[in-house]
Structures are given as structure tokens and as C-alpha cells.
Amino acid sequence: MTDTLFYWQAVNLALDHALAEDPNVFIMGEDVGLYGGTYRATENLMAKYGEMRVRDTPISENSFTGLGVGAAMTGLRPVIEIMTANFALLALDSIINLAAKIPFMSGGQFPVPLTIRMPQGVAKQLGAQHSQRLEHTLMNVPGLRIAVPFTPHDAYHQIRQAIRSDDPIIILEHDLLYFSKGPVDPSQAPIPMHQAVVRQEGTDITCISYSLMVGEALKAAQELQQDGISMEVIDLRSLSPIDWNCLEQSVQKTHHVLIAEEDSRYAGAGAELAATLQERCFYTLDAPIARTAGLDIPIPFNAELEQASIPHANDIARAARTILLQRSQKS
Known part of the structure; x- marks a missing residue:
């Protein structure tokens, strides 16, 4: 069934369905629990699934991203929300030296089914340190896959595809898209995640x-x-x-x-x-x-x-x- 949703609602719905579908999925990040996440993306999910599966973290991006890598190596499917891509600069050691390289360096013995979501881009007067775009940095890292959903429909399906994948995947969500609206059909067969x-x-x-x-x-x-x-x-x-x-x-x-x-x-x-x-x-x-x-x-x-x-x-x-x-x- 097709509904018209805000982009943030499509993200929220994708996370809700992933949590319901697989007990190995959990969410971790700053303010993802009680506060409901950046731009309401995780709203009401902690109340529904509990604080063990929707976990608020300290302001320590490299630490909780590294925790996500370790959890993924044990077979869990973490979804890390970094409040803004600007803060991902503090987590690049975990993203680049761990998530992107461990599957290759272990000869495939340790897949890293890790999804990292982060808002980015020029919004409305957030200043130089909160308006950066990091695709140029992340694209240069072998071992990472990067999705950039534009529509709410794509946001729903690409997040679902990322969580099901055994690879580390970065989802870049533009700050100004969260309150855009569009049709979303969860039942529709998605096109391949990396198809233009x-x-x-x-x-x-x-x-x-x-x-x-x-x-x-x-x-x-x-x-x-x-x-x-x-x-x-x-x-x-x-x-x-x-x-x-x-x-x-x-x-x-x-x-x-x-x-x-x-x-x-x-x-x-x-x-x-x-x-x-x-x-x-x-x-x-x-x-x-x-x-x-x-x-x-x-x-x-x-x-x-x-x-x-x-x-x-x-x-x-x-x-x-x-x-x-x-x-x-x-x-």
C-alpha cells in the first residue's frame, strides 16, 4: 500500500520494520532513544523495542561506531546514527580502518553488516563546521558502499537493503530532505540498491x-x-x-x-x-x-x-x- 510520507517518516518506518523483522538489528547513537533521533528519525522506537535495541550513547562517535563494528563481527546488525556527518570525522578510524578493512583483511571470515546513517549538507545557517559534505572522503575508501537516497521511497528501501546487507554501508541523508514528502510503498519490490x-x-x-x-x-x-x-x-x-x-x-x-x-x-x-x-x-x-x-x-x-x-x-x-x-x- 502506498502512503505519502515525510522523508523522516520513511526512514523511521524502515528502521521500525527492520527491528520487527530481525532481532539481531539494533540502533545506536546520540539521542536516538528518548529524544527520538536527529530529525525524528528514531521517534518512538525505544518505547516500542526497549533501550537494549535502541540505545542512547555518550558523545563519543569513534567509540560507539567501533562498538558497532565489533557487534557486526559477532553477527548482529547494528544501525549507527551519527547525528551529523560533521561528527563522523571523529569516527573515521572506526569507519575507515575497521569497518571498511576487516572483511578484506580477514579473508571474508568476518563480514561487517553495519549500516551508518548520517545527515549532511548545507541546511540553514548551521555554520562551516556543521554544513560539510563528506562524500569525497568516503568515496575514496575501498570497502565502503555509499547510498544517497533522494526520495522518501528510496530512503525506505535503501535503508532496508543496507541493513540486510553483509557489507558496511553509509547512508547519506541531506538535512533539507527530511521534511520533503513523497509516496512510499513498502510492499513494492525495490530496485537494486546501487542502480541509478x-x-x-x-x-x-x-x-x-x-x-x-x-x-x-x-x-x-x-x-x-x-x-x-x-x-x-x-x-x-x-x-x-x-x-x-x-x-x-x-x-x-x-x-x-x-x-x-x-x-x-x-x-x-x-x-x-x-x-x-x-x-x-x-x-x-x-x-x-x-x-x-x-x-x-x-x-x-x-x-x-x-x-x-x-x-x-x-x-x-x-x-x-x-x-x-x-x-x-x-x-
């Missing part, structure tokens, strides 16, 4: 994006339609692995690529996308791959400067027009 989807069909240019920026890309596509420009919008849904087949099929149709991301331009996800697609699709492209991304600066606290530091729909539309204008001038 085409959110809007197009023929002139492919815009590749993920997380909150998918919404900006869809707005830009509507704006471009008024100019007779047809932009295909792809939601990656996953940053590790990346669904290259979906991207290649789109490039073969449009011959032009624009990558839109909120994260800083230098050495980010967009850089990897551009480099690999250039290698795989060089003879299909009619123009160089373009990128629109956040500025390479710490996020300002000032509201106007904060918004000026990241791309929006009009920036994406302008970049798309520039690519296609260059093509028309050459022809």
Missing part, C-alpha cells in the same frame, strides 16, 4: 546529480523546457558503486553531460564522474563534460553568502545553456 534512475527523460543533455541537488536539477529541466531544451535528469542514488551503465546509455542518447553537486568542486564526486565518463564515452560526447558545484570555501554562516556558495536550479540551467550554445556555435 532517470528522474526525467530528455534528448539534448544529460544532467547527473544526487541527493538534494536532484531536486534543483529537475527545476532546471522545467526552466529549460521553456527554451525548447530537453534535459535528462539522472539520480545516481549511489556513490559507491556508481551505475556507469545507466550513465553511458544516457550519454549515447544526448551526447552532452552536466554534473550538478552541492559538494565543493575540487576532488569531489563530480570529478570522478567526469573523469570516468570521459574515458568511457569520449567518442560519444559532442562537448567536454561540464560541472556545476559548490565553491571551494568553508560554508559561510551569513544566509546570503551561504546560498551563494552552492549551486541552484538557475545555475544548472545556465550551465546547460552554455554547453549547448558552444555546440551550436561550432556547428
Whole structure:
């Protein structure tokens, strides 16, 4: 049955169903119990399942994430909530040196079925130390899988898939998506966790994006339609692995690529996308791959400067027009 839910409600429902389905699943993190978690994601779950399975922790990210790794090695399925990705910097030893490496270093004898959820991104004047995006750091770690759900439906199913997996998986949830709404159907068979989807069909240019920026890309596509420009919008849904087949099929149709991301331009996800697609699709492209991304600066606290530091729909539309204008001038 399909219901219209807030994103946070979809996350909450996924955790509720996982706890009910498997007694080995438990949640651990700061304020996940009595308070109900960041953005209400674990609301009422401690009352329903008890404090042994929904466990409040001290403010010690590396410690409780390390506990999660150890619990996963014994056969449990921990779900760690790190209150914000900015605090995950304190847990990188457990994430990078333990969760990502133990399955490989043990020759597969110790799988680590660990799910780590964390909100991230530029919200509303949270300051430089609370507005970071960490995909660039986490993508560079072999052994981690990274999902970036955009819709409530994807948030529900990708969290469920992550918890069932025997691999360590990071779920990056954008702060500003929690109060977005959309249809959620728990009974629907989910698409593969790391498969990209085409959110809007197009023929002139492919815009590749993920997380909150998918919404900006869809707005830009509507704006471009008024100019007779047809932009295909792809939601990656996953940053590790990346669904290259979906991207290649789109490039073969449009011959032009624009990558839109909120994260800083230098050495980010967009850089990897551009480099690999250039290698795989060089003879299909009619123009160089373009990128629109956040500025390479710490996020300002000032509201106007904060918004000026990241791309929006009009920036994406302008970049798309520039690519296609260059093509028309050459022809």
C-alpha cells in the first residue's frame, strides 16, 4: 500500500520494520532513544523495542561506531546514527580502518553488516563546521558502499537493503530532505540498491546529480523546457558503486553531460564522474563534460553568502545553456 510520507517518516518506518523483522538489528547513537533521533528519525522506537535495541550513547562517535563494528563481527546488525556527518570525522578510524578493512583483511571470515546513517549538507545557517559534505572522503575508501537516497521511497528501501546487507554501508541523508514528502510503498519490490534512475527523460543533455541537488536539477529541466531544451535528469542514488551503465546509455542518447553537486568542486564526486565518463564515452560526447558545484570555501554562516556558495536550479540551467550554445556555435 502506498502512503505519502515525510522523508523522516520513511526512514523511521524502515528502521521500525527492520527491528520487527530481525532481532539481531539494533540502533545506536546520540539521542536516538528518548529524544527520538536527529530529525525524528528514531521517534518512538525505544518505547516500542526497549533501550537494549535502541540505545542512547555518550558523545563519543569513534567509540560507539567501533562498538558497532565489533557487534557486526559477532553477527548482529547494528544501525549507527551519527547525528551529523560533521561528527563522523571523529569516527573515521572506526569507519575507515575497521569497518571498511576487516572483511578484506580477514579473508571474508568476518563480514561487517553495519549500516551508518548520517545527515549532511548545507541546511540553514548551521555554520562551516556543521554544513560539510563528506562524500569525497568516503568515496575514496575501498570497502565502503555509499547510498544517497533522494526520495522518501528510496530512503525506505535503501535503508532496508543496507541493513540486510553483509557489507558496511553509509547512508547519506541531506538535512533539507527530511521534511520533503513523497509516496512510499513498502510492499513494492525495490530496485537494486546501487542502480541509478532517470528522474526525467530528455534528448539534448544529460544532467547527473544526487541527493538534494536532484531536486534543483529537475527545476532546471522545467526552466529549460521553456527554451525548447530537453534535459535528462539522472539520480545516481549511489556513490559507491556508481551505475556507469545507466550513465553511458544516457550519454549515447544526448551526447552532452552536466554534473550538478552541492559538494565543493575540487576532488569531489563530480570529478570522478567526469573523469570516468570521459574515458568511457569520449567518442560519444559532442562537448567536454561540464560541472556545476559548490565553491571551494568553508560554508559561510551569513544566509546570503551561504546560498551563494552552492549551486541552484538557475545555475544548472545556465550551465546547460552554455554547453549547448558552444555546440551550436561550432556547428
